[in-house]
Amino acid sequence: MSCKNCSSTLVHQSFYCNQCGAKIVSERITIKRIIEDAFQNYIGWDNKYFVTIKYLILRPGVLLREYYSGTRKKFLNPFAFLTICMAINLFVFNSFDEEYISVMNDFNESQINWYAETLGGPFADPEFKTEQLNKSTESSKFMLKYFNIMVILLLPIYTLIAFLVYRKPYNYAEHIVANCYIQGYSF
DSSP, X not given: OBOTTTOOBOOTXXXXXXXXXXXXXXXXXXXXXXXXXXXXXXXXXXXXXXXXXXXXHHOHHHHHHHHHHTOOTTSOOHHHHHHHHHHHHHHHHHHTHHHHHHHHHHHHHHHHHXXXXXXXXXXXXHHXXXXXXXXXXXXXXXXXXXXXXXXXXXXXXXXXXXXXXXXXXXXXXXXXXXXXXXXXXXX
């Protein structure tokens, strides 16, 4: 028998291919098998996403040291991790976008009121206050709409800053990996 993925010869009664590591599947596709695979690959505890989250919570330094030293199969790719976390964040933000904008407007209004009491001047003008709150609402909507693009565009800038501040012993690419994990986790 040969592997259906890489065509290499299989050892009798193998569960995985010795060459490519693919699981040997000899049964037909059923609904039960699809559901089992989905739970095993996407929800199961052996999922790389959950392993990566666990390491980021309990031992973030270990994750980065192991990833830098070459242990990469155990963890989710940093860009895939960042992408999944951005997608979850966008889903939550867009599900509660009106509440988010309301909270931001309340915060900005309290800030402007504090400025009006403390500094006076243009902050005490009602037209200025209305104009600032409208600008705040528009900027919050912009952030919600283009959040993923802003994260991707700002990643190299954050990485450059980290590289310049914490230059040695890591190079720019290693700082990108660390920033992907840090930003993804912070979302």
